[in-house]
Structures are given as C-alpha cells and as structure tokens.
Amino acid sequence: xxxxxDLFSVYGFHLGLFTxxxxxxxxxxxxxxxxxxxxxxxxxxxxxxxQLVKKxxxxxxxxxxxxxxxxxxxxxxxINSLFNTTFDDPVSSHFLPSVKLxxxxxxxxxxxxxxxxxxxxxxxxxxxxxxxxxxxxxVDYIDAQxxxxxxxxxxxxxxxxxxxxxxIHVCLYFISPTGHSLKTLDLLAMxxxxxxxxxxxxxxxxxxxxxxxxxxxxxxxxxxxxSNGVQIYQFPTDDETISKINTIMNGHLPFAVVGSTxxxxxxxxxxxxxxxxxxxxxxxxxxxxxxVKLREMLIxxxxxxxxxxTHARHYELYRRCRLEEMGFRDIGPENKPVSLQEAxxxxxxxFYLELQRKEEEMRQQFVQRVKEKEAILKEAEQKVxxxxxxxxxxxxxxxxxxxxxxxxxxxxxxxxxxxxxxxEVLQSQPSVSTPLLSLKKDKDRKKYVLMLxxxxxxxxxxxxxxx
Amino acid sequence: xxxxxxxxxxxxxxEEEMPLTAAPGPAGCQLFGYVGIEAVLDQMKVKTxxxxxxxxxxxxxxxxxxxxxxxxxxFKSKVSRKASQPGQxxxxxxxxxxQSVTHVIEEKGVKMKLxxxxxxxxxxxxxxxxxxxxxxxxxxxxxxxxxxxxxxxxxxxxxxxxxxHGCVYFVMVVPPWGGGHGGHAGVMVVLGxxxxxxxxxxxxxxxxxxxxxxxxxxxxxxxxxxxxxxxxIQEDLKTHAISVYPxxxxxxxxxxxALNDRIREKIPFAVVGADxxxxVxxxxxxxxxxxxxxxEVENPAHCEFPLLQDLLIxxxxxxxxxxxxxxxxxxxxxxxxxxxxxxxxxxxxxLPGKGEGGSDL
Numbered sequence: 001x002x003x004x005x006d007l008f009s010v011y012g013f014h015l016g017l018f019t020x021x022x023x024x025x026x027x028x029x030x031x032x033x034x035x036x037x038x039x040x041x042x043x044x045x046x047x048x049x050x051q052l053v054k055k056x057x058x059x060x061x062x063x064x065x066x067x068x069x070x071x072x073x074x075x076x077x078x079i080n081s082l083f084n085t086t087f088d089d090p091v092s093s094h095f096l097p098s099v100k101l102x103x104x105x106x107x108x109x110x111x112x113x114x115x116x117x118x119x120x121x122x123x124x125x126x127x128x129x130x131x132x133x134x135x136x137x138x139v140d141y142i143d144a145q146x147x148x149x150x151x152x153x154x155x156x157x158x159x160x161x162x163x164x165x166x167x168i169h170v171c172l173y174f175i176s177p178t179g180h181s182l183k184t185l186d187l188l189a190m191x192x193x194x195x196x197x198x199x200x201x202x203x204x205x206x207x208x209x210x211x212x213x214x215x216x217x218x219x220x221x222x223x224x225x226x227s228n229g230v231q232i233y234q235f236p237t238d239d240e241t242i243s244k245i246n247t248i249m250n251g252h253l254p255f256a257v258v259g260s261t262x263x264x265x266x267x268x269x270x271x272x273x274x275x276x277x278x279x280x281x282x283x284x285x286x287x288x289x290x291x292v293k294l295r296e297m298l299i300x301x302x303x304x305x306x307x308x309x310t311h312a313r314h315y316e317l318y319r320r321c322r323l324e325e326m327g328f329r330d331i332g333p334e335n336k337p338v339s340l341q342e343a344x345x346x347x348x349x350x351f352y353l354e355l356q357r358k359e360e361e362m363r364q365q366f367v368q369r370v371k372e373k374e375a376i377l378k379e380a381e382q383k384v385x386x387x388x389x390x391x392x393x394x395x396x397x398x399x400x401x402x403x404x405x406x407x408x409x410x411x412x413x414x415x416x417x418x419x420x421x422x423x424e425v426l427q428s429q430p431s432v433s434t435p436l437l438s439l440k441k442d443k444d445r446k447k448y449v450l451m452l453x454x455x456x457x458x459x460x461x462x463x464x465x466x467x
Numbered sequence: 468x469x470x471x472x473x474x475x476x477x478x479x480x481x482e483e484e485m486p487l488t489a490a491p492g493p494a495g496c497q498l499f500g501y502v503g504i505e506a507v508l509d510q511m512k513v514k515t516x517x518x519x520x521x522x523x524x525x526x527x528x529x530x531x532x533x534x535x536x537x538x539x540x541x542f543k544s545k546v547s548r549k550a551s552q553p554g555q556x557x558x559x560x561x562x563x564x565x566q567s568v569t570h571v572i573e574e575k576g577v578k579m580k581l582x583x584x585x586x587x588x589x590x591x592x593x594x595x596x597x598x599x600x601x602x603x604x605x606x607x608x609x610x611x612x613x614x615x616x617x618x619x620x621x622x623x624x625x626x627x628x629x630x631x632h633g634c635v636y637f638v639m640v641v642p643p644w645g646g647g648h649g650g651h652a653g654v655m656v657v658l659g660x661x662x663x664x665x666x667x668x669x670x671x672x673x674x675x676x677x678x679x680x681x682x683x684x685x686x687x688x689x690x691x692x693x694x695x696x697x698x699x700i701q702e703d704l705k706t707h708a709i710s711v712y713p714x715x716x717x718x719x720x721x722x723x724x725a726l727n728d729r730i731r732e733k734i735p736f737a738v739v740g741a742d743x744x745x746x747v748x749x750x751x752x753x754x755x756x757x758x759x760x761x762x763e764v765e766n767p768a769h770c771e772f773p774l775l776q777d778l779l780i781x782x783x784x785x786x787x788x789x790x791x792x793x794x795x796x797x798x799x800x801x802x803x804x805x806x807x808x809x810x811x812x813x814x815x816x817x818l819p820g821k822g823e824g825g826s827d828l
Contacts, residue, residue, distance in 0.1 A: 034580065037570045041543040041753075044781040046575030048520055049512040051785035058719070061507060084502050110504040156804045161793045239513060300503035304510035312624050323620045 060114040062165045063303060064145075066197065067119065068138060068189065069174025070126035074204035077259035078172075079119055081272055081283055082295055083108060086261065087119065096124030099137045103166075118166065126185055135189040142168050142196050146318040153319075167315060169306045170233070170298065171197045174204040175254060179213050181220050190230045196314055198233035198306055200298070201225070206256035206289050207274060207281045214256055221254055235297060236305050249297050255290040258283055519578040521628045522784060523609075525676075526583065527602065527668070528637025529590040532683040536740035537635075538583050540753060540764060541776060546570055546583050563588040563601045584631065590664055599668045606631050606676050610799040630796060632787045633712065633779065634676050637683040638665055638700070638735060661703045669709045675795055677712040677787055679779070685737030685770055686755065686762050693737050700735055711735075713783070717790055730778060736771040739764055 067075040071094055080086050087106060103120040120141070125134055145167045152163055171193060175186060190199055201221065203209070209217060225232060232253065235246035260283050264273040272283040283291050298306075327347065526534040535547040547568060569582045584605070589598055609630045616626045638661065661669075665680075672678050680700070685693060704711060711734060718724040741755045741764045753764045763769045779787070 034569050034571045037542075037544040037546065037572050039543045039572055039574060043541075043543050043572070043574055044776065045520075045522075045572075045579055045784060046577050047781055048577050048579070048784060049515050051782070052515055053508050053512055055785055055789065056511060057508070061504075082502070108502075108504065110502055113504050113508065115504050115507075157801055158797070239517065241513060295503065300506040301510065303504075303507045304514055308514070316622070320620050328620055 057112055057114070060116060061303075062116045062118070063307070064118040064120065064166060064168050064170075066122075066138070066142070066168045066171040067174065068122045068125060068171060069204060070176060071124065073174040073176060074257075074259050075121060075172075075174055077261055078174075078202075078204065078257055078291075079259075080261050081259040081291065082298070083117065094127050096127060098128065099124045099134050101137060101141045116164070120168065131185050134185060135192055138189070139192055139196065142193070143318065146196075146315055147322070149315065150319055150322060167310055168197050169303075169310045171199045173199055173201045175201055175221065177203055177205050177208050177217075177256075179209050179217050181217075182224050187224070187228055187230070190225070190232070191228060194231040195317065198309055198314070199230075200233050200294075201254035202294065203254050203256040205258065207258045209256070218252075218254060218256070233306070233309070235302055242301055245301065246297075249293060252290060252293060255294045255297075257291045257294055258289040259291070516577055518625065519580060521580045521582075522788070523582040523584065523629060523631050523633075524779075525586070525602075525606075525631045525634045526637065527586045527589055527634060528683060529639060530587060532637040532639060533740045534585065534635075534637055534683075536742055537637075537681075537683070537738060539742050540740045540772065541779065542572060542581060544570070544572060546581065547585055563598050565601060565605050582629065595664055598664075599671055603671065603675065606634075606672075607799065610796055611803070613796065614800055614803060630791055631676050632784075632791045634672060634678050635779075636665070636669060636672075636678055636680045638680055640682060640684060640687055640696070660699050666703065666707055666709070669704070669711065670707055673709050673711055675799065677714075677790055677795070678709075679712050679775075680735035681775060682735050682737040684739065686739045686757075688737065697733075697735065697737070712787065712790075714790070717794065730774075733771065733774060736775045736778075738772045738775055739770040740772070 065079070067079065069075050076087070085108070087104065100123045101120055102123050103118055105116060105118045108115045108117055122138060128134065149163070149165065149167055152158055152160060173186070173190060175182065190201070193199060203214075203217070203221075206214065235242075235250050237243040237246050237250075258274065258281055260272045260274050260281075262272070262274070263270040264275050264280055264282075266273065266280065266282065274281045274283075282288050286292050327350075524538070526538055528534050538547050539545055563586055565584055565586055567582055567584045569580060571578060571580050573579070586602060589602070592598065613626060613628065613630055616622060669678055669680065682688070682693070682696065682700075688696060710716070713727040713730055715727075715731075718727055739755060739762055741753050741762070743753070743756070744751045745754050745756050745761050747754065747761055747763060752761075752766070755762045755764070764772050767773050
C-alpha cells in the first residue's frame with residue numbers, strides 16, 4: 001500500500017508538472033514567444049477598447065442586408081419589423097421579365113450609434129416561367145460590390161478610411177412556407193451564393209405552419225442543405241461569452257419568422273401582431289415565432305462578426321481569385337517571391353503593349369476602310385465619265401442626222417420655190433383664152449400641154465422650156 | 468436593457484445601385500421597442516480585446532537623457548534596460564544602431580504587444596551629419612514590410628503591424644548659464660532654443676511618422692524657464708513648419724480641435740523620469756530624491772509626465788495608430804507605387820491612365 005501511494009503521488013506530481021508546463025507553453029504560444037511583463041502600477045491602456053469604440057462611433061457603421069425571396073414572401077414586412085420603422089418599399093408586381101435588385105440606403109440612429117443601413121431587395125425572383133437566370137443577377141451584384149472595393153483598394157491614392165462600404169454582409173434567404181422541402185431554385189441559388197456571402201435561411205410567413213409541421217420542415221431543410229453541401233452562416237462559438245447562446249441558436253436554424261406592420265392592442269400595450277379571427281399572432285412573442293431570435297442574432301450579438309466574416313473570408317476569397325485571374329502571382333516562375341514592383345511593372349508593360357497593338361490594329365483598319373471607299377468612289381466616277389462620253393457621242397450622231405435632214409428639207413424648199421417662181425412666170429405670159437380654136441394655137445396648145453405635163457418633172461423643165 | 472422610446476432619423480437620401488427608381492422615404496417614424504444597434508459596440512470591444520493590440524514606440528535622443536527610464540516609467544515595467552548599469556561598460560556606438568525590444572503587457576483584460584525601439588548613438592558623434600538616416604531607413608522598412616504583406620494575393624488575416632506609431636524625441640535642456648545671452652562674437656551658443664540637429668531631425672521625421680517632442684531631465688528648469696523654453700521651441704517649430712503630433716491638419720471636428728489645441732499649447736512636455744519609489748506624506752510615489760527635495764514624477768505640479776502618459780496611452784493611443792495607418796502609411800504607399808512610373812519606361816505617348824486618381828489596373 002505504501003509503495004502504491006508513493007507511486008500515485010509521484011505520478012500525480014508529474015502530471016501536475018506536466019499540465020503546468022503545458023499551460024505555460026500555451027501561454028507562450030499565445031504571446032508569440034514574447035515575455036509577459038508584470039505591471040507595477042496603473043498604466044492606463046485598459047481604455048484602449050474604449051478609444052477604439054469612440055473612433056468607430058464617430059466614423060459610423062455600415063451594414064448591408066440582401067433579401068432574397070419570391071415576391072410576396074414577406075421580405076419588406078420583416079425588415080420593417082426588424083428595424084422598427086417603415087422603410088418605403090413599393091409593392092412589386094408578379095410580371096417582371098427578369099430578376100432585378102433594388103438597393104436603398106437609410107441612416108438610423110440609436111443612442112449615439114449611427115448606422116448606415118442598406119437594404120437590397122430582389123425584385124421578381126422566382127416569378128418567371130423560365131427561372132434559369134434567376135440567381136445570376138444576384139451573384140453579379142455581389143461581385144460588383146466586391147469589385148468596387150477591390151478597385152478602391154488597388155488605387156494608388158486611395159481613401160479606404162472614408163469609403164462607403166457596399167459589400168453585402170448578410171443574405172436573408174426567404175424559404176416559402178410550403179411545409180414540404182426546399183425548392184430546386186432555392187438549392188441552386190444558395191449553392192451559388194454560399195461562398196460569396198453569409199447566408200441565413202429564413203422561413204417567411206411562418207404563421208401558416210403549425211408547430212409540429214414546422215419542426216419537421218426545419219429538419220428537412222437542414223438535412224437537405226447539408227446533403228447538398230450548402231454552407232450557411234454558422235454563428236460563431238469560439239468566444240465564451242456568446243458561444244452558449246450561439247450554439248443554441250444554431251440549432252434553431254432556419255428561423256421561422258412572422259413580420260407585421262400593424263399593431264394590435266394586447267393588454268395595455270400596442271404590439272406588432274397579425275390579427276386573425278381565431279387569434280392574434282404576436283411578432284415578438286417567442287412562442288409564436290422566431291423573430292426575436294433572429295433580431296438578437298442578427299443585430300445584437302453577431303453584427304460585427306458578420307461584417308468581419310464578409311471582409312476577412314468572402315472578400316479575401318474574391319480578391320484572391322480576381323488577382324489570380326488578372327495574372328498576378330505571389331511566387332514567380334523560379335519559385336521565388338515576386339516583388340510587387342516587378343509584378344506591377346510587368347503588368348503595366350503588358351497592358352501598354354496590348355494597347356499599342358490595339359491602336360495599330362485600329363489604325364490599319366481605318367486605312368483599309370479609307371482605301372476601299374476611295375476605290376468605290378473612283379469606280380463610280382469612271383462610270384459616270386463613260387456614260388457622259390456615250391451620251392456625247394449619241395448627241396453628235398443625232399445632231400448629224402438632223403443636219404442632213406435639214407439640208408434635204410432645205411433643198412426641197414429651194415426647188416419648190418423655184419418651181420413656184422417658174423409657174424408664176426408662165427402664167428403671167430399672154431394668156432390663151434381658147435387654146436382649142438386655132439391650129440396655131442393647136443401647136444401652142446400642144447406646147448402648152450407639153451409644158452403642163454413637163455412642169456411636173458424637175459429635171460427636164462429647163463430643157464423643154466427651151467423647146 | 469430596457470425598451471425605450473427612441474425617435475429614428477427619417478430614412479435619408481436613398482441611393483441607387485441598380486436602375487429601379489426609389490421614392491424618398493417617409494419623414495419621422497416613431498419607434499416603439501428597442502432594436503439593439505448599440506450592442507454592436509460591445510461586440511466590437513469583445514473582438515478587439517480577444518485580438519489584442521500592438522503598439523510600437525521609438526525613443527530618440529542623445530545618450531544620458533533618460534530615455535530608458537522614461538519608457539520604464541511610462542509603462543510601469545522594466546521594458547528597456549538602461550544603458551549605464553553599474554558594472555557594465557558604457558560603449559558609445561560608432562553609428563546609430565536601432566534596438567527593438569518587444570514585450571506583452573496586460574491590463575484589465577487588454578493585451579498589448581509593446582515594441583520599444585531605442586536609438587543609442589544618436590547625436591553622440593562629433594560629426595552628426597546624417598545620423599537620422601538609419602532611423603528613417605528603419606521606419607521605411609517597417610512600412611515596406613507592411614506593404615508587402617498587404618499586397619500579397621493570399622494574405623494573412625491579421626497583418627503583423629511593426630510600423631512605428633509614435634516617435635518620442637528627447638530635447639536636451641540647454642542650461643541658461645551656458646555662455647551668456649545672445650551671440651557673443653566667436654561663441655556659438657544657442658540659448659534656450661532647439662539645436663540645429665533637433666530641427667533637422669524633427670523636420671525630416673515629422674513627414675513620415677508622428678513625432679512627440681519632450682524636454683528631457685526637466686528638473687533643471689524652474690517653472691518660468693520652462694515656460695520660456697517651451698515658447699521658444701513652439702516658435703521655432705512654427706518658423707520651420709515642423710508639424711509635430713497632434714498635427715493640426717488631421718483634426719476631424721471642432722471637439723477634436725479644441726482638445727488638441729489644449730495639448731498643442733503644452734507641447735513639448737517637460738518630463739522627469741524615475742523608477743524608484745520613495746515615501747512622501749505617507750504614500751509611496753515614484754520620484755527622484757535629491758538633497759533639496761523629492762521630485763514626484765506623477766505630480767502635475769512637479770513635472771508634466773502625467774500629461775505625456777495621458778496623451779500617449781490613455782487618450783490618443785488609438786489616434787496615433789490611426790494617423791500612422793491612414794496618413795503616413797498611405798503616403799509611403801503612394802510614393803512607393805509611383806516609383807515605378809519612371810520616365811524611361813514610358814514612350815513619348817506616355818503610359819495611359821496614370822495619375823493620382825486612376826486605378827493601377
């Protein structure tokens with residue numbers, strides 16, 4: 001017994017030493033190997049977190065929420081209930097041809113905290129007959145916000161300090177309260193968004209499902225999400241102060257919420273509620289729906305974590321992919337780290353060469369086009385010339401012909417005039433009254449008849465008259 | 468937290484990101500019930516406390532001015548070892564050498580990684596030309612290190628910050644009996660003003676880092692002499708356009724300006740450092756014991772050490788870090804990234820899209 005006790009105590013002693021050593025080295029690791037100095041008095045940097053908070057208050061906070069859900073799933077009502085105000089959001093129709101996103105920014109103030117809240121609503125989600133391109137506009141929008149931030153960060157002279165951050169910090173995905181399972185569109189949309197944004201699935205208009213159905217519905221949804229590999233946002237459990245409540249909340253996902261813009265009198269208070277003939281559904285009653293849980297998780301407990309995850313995980317992933325796409329690498333071809341300078345210069349040079357090449361191309365094209373146009377014009381000119389020549393020739397011919405005809409006509413006229421003159425001369429000679437009475441006159445008469453006959457013939461006229 | 472009546476600001480100027488038009492929001496909504504936006508402040512506090520803080524401070528001044536004692540008093544712990552310990556040889560280095568020592572200190576659950584950079588050999592040579600070069604090189608190196616980390620494709624979640632957040636410059640008190648007033652022919656004594664070395668150093672460094680000048684070993688000055696000395700120093704700084712911390716250009720709003728103006732009136736602080744405790748009026752205080760009395764370091768009537776401590780740690784520590792990050796680091800980055808716009812690289816057409824506002828890519 002004695003030896004057993006000794007062994008046990010020795011063992012215990014070693015165990016104690018071991019744990020002590022382990023905890024010490026753990027502490028060492030925490031401090032990156034630096035010595036921890038004891039303070040011999042009050043220094044005052046315990047106020048550092050307060051200094052930081054004071055600065056942040058002055059700067060203000062940004063929070064951007066994206067609501068995805070079919071038309072009429074209760075998105076706007078829920079947002080109004082969450083922030084206890086009425087944001088103006090016109091009701092949209094079911095007949096929009098494609099999904100569009102509508103963003104509105106509001107400034108809310110509570111105590112001394114200024115919050116710049118941006119709500120982005122999807123309009124027309126799930127309304128089309130062909131829903132293939134339903135979620136692409138959403139992905140594009142999220143990427144566009146990341147891109148804007150990245151461009152600002154890459155500028156030479158930048159002002160990140162005063163940049164209005166529009167990156168989406170949380171995506172509330174509204175699931176229709178069918179009670180059965182997720183729709184294909186839901187799965188596809190969430191799958192394409194889970195690596196870009198923190199997704200919190202929500203069952204909207206949950207007052208249409210009974211309690212037992214609700215639990216089955218929730219389980220079905222979660223198992224479907226898990227089996228399809230969709231990574232929704234998990235509330236962080238690494239901080240002791242909030243890990244317990246966050247773990248509980250993680251088990252309640254997806255939150256079944258009811259929103260209302262109307263107030264009903266219950267007892268002596270006015271609360272947000274929906275009044276039915278069979279009872280009143282109170283929005284802020286935890287037995288009725290998970291609204292309070294959602295508000296707590298989203299705003300009171302995890303807003304900062306959502307913002308941090310967006311910046312440290314989703315944005316970094318986007319940035320990495322984008323820079324690699326652009327051709328930047330951290331390690332050069334010989335496995336040596338590429339310096340920033342060289343990378344930038346190489347890229348700049350590349351772009352410059354590209355630009356020159358494009359310019360050259362365009363110049364060539366321009367010259368080409370000019371040449372072509374010139375050729376066409378020349379051809380046309382030639383054609384016109386040819387026509388002109390033709391017409392001139394034709395004109396000449398016609399002119400000649402006309403001249404000839406004119407000459408012929410003139411000749412005829414001249415002959416006619418002559419004949420006319422001669423006839424007049426003959427008529428003016430002593431006139432024979434009865435050329436039939438005398439023989440002499442017979443001869444004359446013959447001559448006269450002869451002359452009459454011959455008068456018709458031009459050529460022999462002169463000849464006969466001499467007779 | 469109890470539900471209170473708050474009036475919400477009306478939704479102001481809705482902005483558009485995608486083409487559908489939005490009507491302006493309704494005015495003045497009454498809210499009942501508590502939303503909980505304030506809680507984000509607590510969340511932030513918890514996160515930053517978990518992450519811990521980093522603070523890097525540099526002390527510059529001739530040897531024997533009490534730099535190490537000052538730092539130890541400031542942080543109430545043996546952060547730097549004094550150069551002249553009994554039994555150790557005192558060596559004056561041939562060139563300015565920078566020594567950085569890092570410790571972790573904790574107070575009220577807040578962990579701070581403190582790095583103190585000492586500069587032995589500064590101003591100790593006969594020819595002190597360019598003794599500020601190693602210091603400037605060190606500061607720029609830290610900026611470069613941060614820049615490289617920031618530019619990586621896969622970068623760390625938290626980039627280690629080794630940039631110098633504040634540089635405390637120890638100004639030597641020129642004893643009023645050092646050779647008469649004014650300028651006697653042949654005797655070059657600068658009475659009660661900043662020496663050329665001080666001016667030169669502060670001028671160069673205030674452009675790249677926050678400089679906090681302090682009058683070292685101020686227990687040799689009477690109150691009137693102290694006021695006069697300060698006045699002259701302030702004039703000198705103004706004449707040479709040296710902007711020391713808190714810089715006037717970075718006051719963000721009237722409250723800041725009022726607060727900082729009060730501090731600027733008292734710059735440079737006259738400090739006395741001590742690391743030994745003595746008994747005064749039944750209390751144990753840090754002080755220097757002399758034959759004619761005990762100078763209490765933390766007594767505002769005796770010296771301005773509490774003011775310095777307040778400025779550096781209690782009220783403006785975060786501000787020092789912010790100005791270093793938002794102003795000095797950014798201007799370093801601009802200079803560095805513009806360096807590659809060398810003229811021989813560009814053709815006669817010039818590189819497209821260059822300039823201060825354009826994106827690099």
